[in-house]
Amino acid sequence: MAHTPQPPDADGGAGTVPGPADPGPPGPDGTRTDEQEPGRAGALGPPSWLALAFLLPALLFLGAYMLYPIGFSVYRSLWDAPGTTFVGIDNYIRMFTNPPTFVALRNNVVWVVVAPIVVTVAGLIFAVLTERIRWATAFKLVVFMPMAVSFLASGVIFRLVYEQDPERGLANAVITTVQDTVAPAGDYPDASPRDGSGVEPADGGGFRLGAEVTPGDEPAMVPLVGIAADDLPGAAEPARAPEAPAGDAVAGTVWLDFTPGGGGTEGAVDPEERGLPGVGVRLVDADGATAATTETADDGTFAFEGVAGGAYTVELDPRDFSEPYAGVTWLGPTVVTPAIIGAYLWVWAGFAMVLIAAGLSAIPRDALEAARVDGATEWQVFRRVTVPLLSPVLMVVFVTLMIYVLKIFDLVFVIAPGSVQADANVLAVEMWRVAFGANDQGLGSALAVFLLVLVVPAMVFQIRRFRRENS
Amino acid sequence: MSDDAATTAPAGAGPDPLAGPDGAEGAPRRSAAARAAARLGSGAVQLLLVLIALFWLVPTLGLFVSSLRAPADNASSGWWTVLARPAELTLENYAGLLDNPTFVGSFWNTVLITVPSTLLIVAIAALAGYAFAWMEFPGRDWLFLGVVGLLVVPIQVALVPIAQLYGGAGIYGSIVGVVLFHVGFGLPFAIFLLRNFFAAIPRDLLEAARMDGGRELTIFRRVILPLGGPAIASLTIFQFLWVWNDLLVALVFADAANQPMTKALQAEMRQFGANIDVISSGAFISMVVPLVVFFAFQRYFVQGVMAGAVK
Numbered sequence: 144m145a146h147t148p149q150p151p152d153a154d155g156g157a158g159t160v161p162g163p164a165d166p167g168p169p170g171p172d173g174t175r176t177d178e179q180e181p182g183r184a185g186a187l188g189p190p191s192w193l194a195l196a197f198l199l200p201a202l203l204f205l206g207a208y209m210l211y212p213i214g215f216s217v218y219r220s221l222w223d224a225p226g227t228t229f230v231g232i233d234n235y236i237r238m239f240t241n242p243p244t245f246v247a248l249r250n251n252v253v254w255v256v257v258a259p260i261v262v263t264v265a266g267l268i269f270a271v272l273t274e275r276i277r278w279a280t281a282f283k284l285v286v287f288m289p290m291a292v293s294f295l296a297s298g299v300i301f302r303l304v305y306e307q308d309p310e311r312g313l314a315n316a317v318i319t320t321v322q323d324t325v326a327p328a329g330d331y332p333d334a335s336p337r338d339g340s341g342v343e344p345a346d347g348g349g350f351r352l353g354a355e356v357t358p359g360d361e362p363a364m365v366p367l368v369g370i371a372a373d374d375l376p377g378a379a380e381p382a383r384a385p386e387a388p389a390g391d392a393v394a395g396t397v398w399l400d401f402t403p404g405g406g407g408t409e410g411a412v413d414p415e416e417r418g419l420p421g422v423g424v425r426l427v428d429a430d431g432a433t434a435a436t437t438e439t440a441d442d443g444t445f446a447f448e449g450v451a452g453g454a455y456t457v458e459l460d461p462r463d464f465s466e467p468y469a470g471v472t473w474l475g476p477t478v479v480t481p482a483i484i485g486a487y488l489w490v491w492a493g494f495a496m497v498l499i500a501a502g503l504s505a506i507p508r509d510a511l512e513a514a515r516v517d518g519a520t521e522w523q524v525f526r527r528v529t530v531p532l533l534s535p536v537l538m539v540v541f542v543t544l545m546i547y548v549l550k551i552f553d554l555v556f557v558i559a560p561g562s563v564q565a566d567a568n569v570l571a572v573e574m575w576r577v578a579f580g581a582n583d584q585g586l587g588s589a590l591a592v593f594l595l596v597l598v599v600p601a602m603v604f605q606i607r608r609f610r611r612e613n614s
Numbered sequence: 615m616s617d618d619a620a621t622t623a624p625a626g627a628g629p630d631p632l633a634g635p636d637g638a639e640g641a642p643r644r645s646a647a648a649r650a651a652a653r654l655g656s657g658a659v660q661l662l663l664v665l666i667a668l669f670w671l672v673p674t675l676g677l678f679v680s681s682l683r684a685p686a687d688n689a690s691s692g693w694w695t696v697l698a699r700p701a702e703l704t705l706e707n708y709a710g711l712l713d714n715p716t717f718v719g720s721f722w723n724t725v726l727i728t729v730p731s732t733l734l735i736v737a738i739a740a741l742a743g744y745a746f747a748w749m750e751f752p753g754r755d756w757l758f759l760g761v762v763g764l765l766v767v768p769i770q771v772a773l774v775p776i777a778q779l780y781g782g783a784g785i786y787g788s789i790v791g792v793v794l795f796h797v798g799f800g801l802p803f804a805i806f807l808l809r810n811f812f813a814a815i816p817r818d819l820l821e822a823a824r825m826d827g828g829r830e831l832t833i834f835r836r837v838i839l840p841l842g843g844p845a846i847a848s849l850t851i852f853q854f855l856w857v858w859n860d861l862l863v864a865l866v867f868a869d870a871a872n873q874p875m876t877k878a879l880q881a882e883m884r885q886f887g888a889n890i891d892v893i894s895s896g897a898f899i900s901m902v903v904p905l906v907v908f909f910a911f912q913r914y915f916v917q918g919v920m921a922g923a924v925k
Contacts, residue, residue, distance in 0.1 A: 194751040197742065197834075200738045200742070201739065201742035202742075204797055204801050205801060205802070212771050212775035269666070272659050272663055275659070282666075282667055285670050287912075287916065291904045292900075292901045292904050293859030293861065295897065296900055296901045299883075300676065302883075303894070311692050313676055316692055489670065546766050553861045556861070557883060575862070575866070579773075579866060588774050591771045594771070595771050598768060605766060606762050610759070
């Protein structure tokens with residue numbers, strides 16, 4: 144036989160996959176030559192009743208599971224929860240005024256606006272980047288893999304990733320590690336001033352001495368408590384009060400004013416108490432400017448020398464007392480939707496990438512080369528040639544994603560913990576909750592009809608595209 | 615040229631959609647400096663792609679490793695700590711799962727739902743696709759446009775009406791009800807895919823068969839089904855995974871005795887922290903079949919998914 148059968152996407156005629164020859168000029172090799180008109184069976188064709196026999200099972204199913212439900216849902220949405228009283232459009236009014244439904248509506252808007260763009264852009268970037276690497280097939284296999292597994296499994300995977308505790312959740316583990324490298328946590332996050340010692344909390348989490356000091360004064364003593372002895376750095380030595388400073392110097396001690404086992408005098412350095420090494424100390428003058436900075440020694444002492452006369456405040460650096468960064472509350476009320484969109488990207492990027500890559504491979508090389516020969520940079524080629532030639536494919540990917548995003552259910556349902564389900568709510572989840580949790584099938588039907596109305600533009604787009612390509 | 619291959623080869627038997635143009639770079643002549651810059655840039659691109667690939671692999675690896683750790687370990691430290699202490703891995707969670715009648719039952723329910731749904735969808739859609747492609751009857755084109763329109767109808771529209779219908783028929787909660795629902799909602803896409811493929815079969819072949827006095831059913835069996843093999847394979851694999859992975863339909867139409875794995879696992883999610891041993895190992899088992907199918911038949915699956923664009 145001379146011909147191989149054409150796949151649905153072969154000549155763009157089927158309209159499922161944006162065929163290479165689809166919007167652009169016909170392929171150089173003229174693959175459309177064996178174009179044919181199916182179904183013109185002529186005199187040999189079978190009678191109509193036989194065709195109906197072939198179609199009958201399908202028509203029965205489509206009627207029972209799609210046409211009848213559409214009609215019944217519209218009808219049912221005009222009745223109250225138990226279905227006994229006709230309420231007109233009340234359910235539709237409730238849909239827009241009822242707070243939980245309204246949150247769902249608002250989140251759906253966020254989803255539809257953000258998710259398809261993010262996924263399409265990621266798919267475009269991946270498709271372009273993989274064009275020139277040797278292991279492109281392996282890369283695509285890896286990125287496409289989530290499409291094969293259930294949203295439930297993907298949801299479980301991301302519940303693990305998004306665990307709050309940085310010891311267990313991967314996302315926060317990575318973030319806190321980076322954060323600790325950039326701005327390490329302080330050594331003494333639990334420290335607090337000894338009561339009645341004149342040490343008071345300063346802005347930003349540090350401490351300062353309430354009384355001002357002048358050079359040559361008595362040593363500035365800064366007793367702190369609240370730190371477990373085990374948490375002290377190994378270098379900490381027994382605390383020591385400095386000798387009276389010289390006339391142009393300020394000195395003092397920062398120490399843990401706590402004697403293990405009890406005893407000792409509050410506010411005074413006792414023999415078993417240890418200094419706090421490495422605490423940043425600042426001398427702030429009357430104008431609020433920093434006059435000098437230093438760090439405490441292993442025994443907690445610090446000293447500033449050659450200080451000009453005047454009154455100063457002694458301040459301890461807040462960075463030494465900062466709490467370790469606890470990470471992002473991914474599944475808290477504020478960022479739960481962006482977090483789930485992240486999981487959505489993980490699932491769908493492969494889909495966008497594969498479709499766009501198929502479109503890319505069909506772009507005539509000559510067009511790209513011509514632009515390069517004319518001296519265009521890679522970015523210009525991408526921006527002015529590749530993207531415009533790809534735009535029909537990008538459109539198909541975008542519209543497809545929009546339809547799926549409108550109906551998103553599983554990922555939200557699985558990832559959002561019970562306590563934030565209300566904050567992460569979307570229409571499809573709300574529809575299920577209302578109709579089968581709260582048993583209000585009137586409002587549930589109204590939500591379903593609303594979802595159907597939202598996809599009607601896509602339906603029209605689909606039918607028109609199909610007719611155009613088959614005419 | 616890969617371009618030609620992409621436009622002429624039949625679906626399924628065609629080029630691997632995941633494989634790119636085979637190194638056909640066709641780079642023009644460039645100066646040495648430009649080549650060096652390109653190599654440097656390509657190094658950066660490679661690094662970036664490695665990072666992206668890790669971003670895709672590591673979360674799945676995390677699930678797998680978590681499923682191999684004792685609950686107490688999962689509660690106290692991250693799965694990545696096994697890199698330091700590989701000895702703590704255990705098969706306990708999986709053993710526990712096999713002793714759990716609910717989970718084992720739900721695995722078989724998944725099979726009992728998925729296999730008949732897939733077979734029914736393919737069989738019914740093949741008949742309808744053939745009729746739409748090669749038989750003449752009044753209103754054919756309009757009817758087919760109707761099927762195209764039904765592609766995007768959301769499942770939500772059918773939940774309440776079919777639940778009531780099933781309640782009346784006494785099959786609410788049963789496996790039969792779940793299977794039939796999947797068939798109903800799988801058909802528009804299945805018919806669409808197969809009709810388009812069948813329509814592209816060379817007409818001489820059919821004419822010849824009809825000339826020889828072949829009956830329609832014989833032609834369908836002897837000509838269409840063998841030639842449509844790749845498309846049918848794509849559809850079968852796509853539908854199999856679609857139904858296997860479904861949660862929503864099961865949530866509404868399957869009761870506790872007939873629930874598939876997805877629904878059983880979803881119920882455990884309410885105490886995610888406490889049930890992590892069941893959830894991680896169960897989720898991984900539910901992924902194994904799709905992953906095996908995916909890696910074995912990825913070409914067919916990807917083509918099925920691509921055909922589903924704008925579904």
